[in-house]
Amino acid sequence: MVDRRSVLKSLFIASGVAALAPLFPLGKFLTPEAQSSYPRQKVGNINNIPILGQLFVTYPRTGDPTKDGDPFRQFLIIRTGENEVKAYSRVCIHLWCLVDFKKERDLIECPCHGSQYRKEDGYAVAGPAAKQPNRYLPILKVEIDDEGNIYAIGIEGEIGYGR
Ligand code: FES
Structure with missing residues (x-):
């Protein structure tokens, strides 16, 4: 069925x-996320994100506004510590609305049907996303250099379907 x-x-x-x-x-x-190799692109600086603040980034960035506006290229980075971040796809694994982090509830939330994800690992804990077979938001893999620059280096999981 x-x-x-x-x-x-x-x-x-x-x-x-x-x-x-x-x-x-x-x-x-x-499947932009299914590329065999990803570029290393600077997407921000951790010093510009408050603790428990978030930054929305586009990856992989192409410079073409049409491609870069694709929801499947949209990610959120949450600063979770002095030199630590968590970064996920913004595409909800239910029906692909864009999620964001709600500091007051300490959860990543979807505005469409109420799905909620843990910031620690992107696991869906409530709403229809919690009924999907793969309950984790895809991860944006990042590195942070000595100056706090954040570089996106790849994606883990399948955008829109989880991991
Ligand atoms: S699209 Fe996110 S809960 Fe339905």
């Missing part, structure tokens, strides 16, 4: 691919 989520995602992909097919190689549009 096909569930509503699968149907919606299929429709989204079909309509998006149809509209964007002339612009993107199909494989790249569907």
Whole structure:
């Protein structure tokens, strides 16, 4: 039996691919996260993020506003310590709304249907995302240098589907 989520995602992909097919190689549009190698790109500086603050970043950045505006390239970085961050895809694993971190509840939340994720590991603890087979938000892999510069170096998991 096909569930509503699968149907919606299929429709989204079909309509998006149809509209964007002339612009993107199909494989790249569907799975930018599945690239075999990722660029190392500076995405921010930890000293500009307050403790328990968040920064939204685009990765991999191309310089093309259309590609860079793709929700599948949107990530959030939460500063969790003096020299520590957690970074995840912003795409909710339920139906692909964009999540953000709510400091007052110490959770990453989706505005659409109330899914909540732990900031520590991106695990869905409530809402429809907690019923998905892969309950963790994909990770944006980062490195921080001696000056606090944050570099994105890759992605772990499948954007929109978790890990
Ligand atoms: S899209 Fe439904 S809870 Fe996020």
